[in-house]
Amino acid sequence: MQYRHIPVMVKEVIGYLGCSPGKTYVDGTLGGGGHAQAILRVIGPNGFLIGMDRDPDAIASARSHLRDFKSNVQFVNENFIFIPEVLSQANTRGVDGILLDLGLSLYQLEGSGRGFSFMRDEPLDMRMNPEEENTAEAIVNGFSEKELADLIARYGEDPWAMRIAKCIVRARRRERIRSTSQLAEIVKEAIPARHRPRRINPATRTFQALRIAVNQELECLEVFLGHAADLLNPKGRLCIISFHSLEDRIVKQHFKALARGCDCPPDFPVCVCGKKPQVRILTKRPARPDPAEIKANPMARSAKLRAAERL
Ligand SMILES: C[S@@+](CC[C@H](N)C(=O)[O-])C[C@H]1O[C@@H](n2cnc3c(N)ncnc32)[C@H](O)[C@@H]1O
Numbered sequence: 001m002q003y004r005h006i007p008v009m010v011k012e013v014i015g016y017l018g019c020s021p022g023k024t025y026v027d028g029t030l031g032g033g034g035h036a037q038a039i040l041r042v043i044g045p046n047g048f049l050i051g052m053d054r055d056p057d058a059i060a061s062a063r064s065h066l067r068d069f070k071s072n073v074q075f076v077n078e079n080f081i082f083i084p085e086v087l088s089q090a091n092t093r094g095v096d097g098i099l100l101d102l103g104l105s106l107y108q109l110e111g112s113g114r115g116f117s118f119m120r121d122e123p124l125d126m127r128m129n130p131e132e133e134n135t136a137e138a139i140v141n142g143f144s145e146k147e148l149a150d151l152i153a154r155y156g157e158d159p160w161a162m163r164i165a166k167c168i169v170r171a172r173r174r175e176r177i178r179s180t181s182q183l184a185e186i187v188k189e190a191i192p193a194r195h196r197p198r199r200i201n202p203a204t205r206t207f208q209a210l211r212i213a214v215n216q217e218l219e220c221l222e223v224f225l226g227h228a229a230d231l232l233n234p235k236g237r238l239c240i241i242s243f244h245s246l247e248d249r250i251v252k253q254h255f256k257a258l259a260r261g262c263d264c265p266p267d268f269p270v271c272v273c274g275k276k277p278q279v280r281i282l283t284k285r286p287a288r289p290d291p292a293e294i295k296a297n298p299m300a301r302s303a304k305l306r307a308a309e310r311l
Helices: 010-017 034-046 056-065 067-072 080-089 106-110 136-142 145-156 161-174 180-190 204-214 217-231 245-260 291-296 298-302
Strands: 024-027 048-052 073-076 095-101 232-242 279-281 304-310
Touching: 010 034, 010 095, 010 232, 010 304, 024 034, 024 080, 034 048, 034 056, 034 067, 034 095, 048 067, 048 080, 056 067, 056 073, 056 106, 067 073, 080 095, 080 217, 095 217, 136 145, 136 161, 136 204, 145 161, 145 204, 161 180, 180 204, 204 217, 217 232, 217 245, 232 245, 245 279, 245 304, 291 298
Parallel strands: 024 048, 024 095, 048 073, 095 232
Antiparallel strands: 232 304, 279 304
16 A cells, blocks of 8 residues: 555644754654655755654655655664664764654554554554564463553553453463454453443554554653753754653653753752753643644644753
C-alpha cells in the first residue's frame, strides 16, 4: 500500500520550532515527511534537516516525498534515542530544534500489514521496526497471566485487564494466538457485554498496551527527554506531539523538571544539587488542533503539542 499520513498541527509546529531560513533541525519521527517538508520549505537552501525514523518503510517513503530537498536532508533509519550519536557522526554539536510526532502513521495502522489495528485480520506483530526482536505474538503467548494483566492495566489503562489476561491465557492453552482477529475476539468476550465500551472497540486499550510494550515507546521517550536539552543550541526548541495521556504526562513532567533545574527536597534551606534551569516552557497548557483540523483529519483529535526553549 502507498504510504499515507496527514501531518497534524503543521502551522503550530513551524511556529513553536521557530523555523526560519538557514536553521538546522532534527525530525525524530519522520514518517511520510509531512512535517519535514513544511520545515524544509521555511529553512530554505541554507538550512538542514536530519530526518529519523525506526521504520524503514517511513524512510523509503520520505526519501521519495522529499526528493526536491535532497541536498538539505539526511535520512537515518534509527530510533530517536540515538540522536546524540547521529549528531556527533554528522559533526553537529547542537541543533535549532527537535520535533517528535509520536505514535503511529496512518500507513502503519492501515497499510503495513503488521497487526497494529483490530480492524484488519493480520499477524500479531506490531513492530515499528521489523528488524527488532520483540513481537506482540511473543508477548501474548509468552507472558504470564500477571505480566499480561499488569501490561494491559499500565499501558492500556483498561479496568478489565485482569479478566482479559485470564481469557488470553485460557485461549492460548487451546491454540497459539497468532492474529489480530483472534486477539480482538478474545478481548471482546472477556468483557461482559453490558460493560463493553460503547464509543471504542473493546480491544482498543489492549492493542494500545501491546503496541507500547512491543516498541518500548515510553522508555524511548524517557531516554530522549533525559538528554534532549543538551542537544539544542541556545534558544533551540523542542516540540513534542503526543496522542495519549501516558506520553503527555511524561513530556509534561520532564519539561517541568528541566525548567525548574534544582531538584533538592523543598525543606532544604539552600540548594545543594547545583542544577540550573535548562529550558523555558512555551506551552503552559498543551496546544490542540483547532476544530476545522479535527473535522478534516479525525486522527488529529487527541493530539497535544508541548514546546520548550533552551535557555
Ligand atoms: C505520527 S508518525 C509521524 C508522521 C510525520 N510527522 C509526518 O509528517 O508524516 C510517527 C512516526 O514515528 C516513528 N517512531 C515512533 N517511535 C519512534 C522512535 N522511538 N524512533 C524513531 N521513530 C519512531 C514511527 O515509526 C512513525 O513513522
